[in-house]
Amino acid sequence: MSKRALITGITGQDGSYLAELLLKKNYEVYGLVRRTSNVSTSRIDHILDKINIVIGDMCDQSSLIHVMKECEPDEIYNLAAQSFVGSSWSQPLYTGDVTALGVTRLLEAIKINELDAKFYQASSSEMYGKVQETPQTEKTPFYPRSPYAVAKLYGHWITVNYRESFDMFACSGILFNHESPRRGIEFVTRKISDGVARIYHGLQDELKLGNLDAKRDWGFAGDYVEAMWLMLQQEKPDDYVVATGETHTVREFCEIAFEAAGLDWEKYVKVDPRFMRPAEVELLLGDSTKARKALGWEPKVSFKELARMMVKSDIELVERNIRSMKK
Template sequence: MSETQKTAFVTGITGQDGSYLAELLLEKGYKVHGLIRRSSTFGMERISHLCKEESEDTDQVCLHYGDLTDGLCLRRIISEINPDEVYNLGAQSHVRVSFDMPLETCDVSGLGTARLLEAVRDCQEKSGREIRYYQASTSELYGKVVETPQKETTPFYPRSPYGCAKLFSHWLTINYRESYNMHASSGILFNHESPRRGETFVTRKITRAVGRIKVGLQDKLFMGNIDAMRDWGFAGDYVKAMWMMLQKDTPDDYVIATGEMHSVREFLEIAFGRVGLDYNDYVEIDPRFYRPAEVELLLGDPTKAKTQLGWELEVSFQQLVEMMTDTDVEKAERELAESKRVTSVKLKAA
């Protein structure tokens, strides 16, 4: 790898992981390029502080319009950037939604990886220089688990279209590594959350509701299976593992997890307890939020990542839940203040 400034290309840069990874790479002196989809709404909230008009500045992110469904576009962008590292975080990543949109999920989260790997391989062969590739795999590969805890050698048994698409991507990355001698690694990341998590994901759905209930903007929270068990960590910790994988001389696959398992019920207890409330008074179970095929428990074994990468956790489960809750309480307070301001303006106008 060159001692000069490195260049990284990140798909899914506007997402939770992409924003934390972009921050990390900028801190390490990288020139960061990101892929964004064209849409009627400009979803830049997570990375707006990293992007300015002067995209050539080394401390800012340079964005490129494109999509994982467009292979020609990916080839063009990769060829123009000629990056040192590529991080594929882009996906339709909502497990429940993947049952409603299985074809799009498989196209983006599955075939999108094939298109990107081909673009990287093509650029690498033409330039004659190594491009290191990171694939975002997922604990959903394990699905109906056959052993606990789950490690790199545990057989896969995905239980959703999302998990199946990601399984294709995972094995394709291994295939390209072995077939074309590419430096391609996969991180099998267990659930990782943050205040930047999308509001449709269960953890953020909970903390958003806690904030709104606390200030009087919401009365109830409707949930599905609150006894499901997950291994939850902080996204900011997990993106460090992604970067560490691409600094190793030899590519490989790693489970990234906390090694602790907690239920959705525990998450509710901590989040509501943080604001002095009992979740039993506000939570109602709604069968509509159950998955067609439920994944009951996931627990990762991060031993390999800790011993071979030197990766360590910095944020505990308790700290994570409290961090997310505090952020969403502040957001709810701003919502309440804005609601009162608008009402006041309307009353004056009347």
């Protein structure tokens, strides 16, 4: 009999890749979406006929209880969040409600329905913030530097709390930055690849960015969702850092992305103070030794391959948009 999985945030980057992975493994996949007038399903349109969409809201406890009763999932992957760090400064309360308290509501819904389900919480490397040691491991102290990171930290610790208090199979994956052609346009890597594509097609002549010296550990989202699945296949629940173990600057990403389109990045990139964060996270570098040993996981797509993949996809996307506008 096939397993049932519930994915919150299924319309996002990670949700779409995870849904594809689980379908390949013959899961019955349920995806939670809010009932709004403009739900964007562009990332999952190609698999919509293979998954079951259920309506619920991370801010509404009763809806989550109802969804758990309806789906009776074997595995729950909580990928729903107000996930953009920049917006968390302008929407701190909403970010806390969805990204922090939403986790508690899900865990309560599992407990109230007495489900014997395995739970995955999407934790974030942003929780390390003002890093206390490099590289960061599961034991590195947290020092969040944004409302988003603080909310994620709450979600992380409430997951640990329910695991230890109620003997629930609840895991957290502390995922470092992971990108793809499906990344939201507001994230710096996608902003760069989209900018390169537009410059390549002559639609704009400059790209404004914030801190070019910020360092991140960037991997491919398609690789990282496999680690999520592996965590829920273990005998005991635990928390794992998922990262490449390499760090690169925003400037390096620019160099490779523009080079992939045959362009010189220095001619087009302009630093704009408006895109600087109130409290910057300078360096994130993950040590995923535990995940590699315990789960047998390792990243497959390199940093350069990732940047080139995103630029190629956006050049093709912009070209399709230009064609459709001419019709």
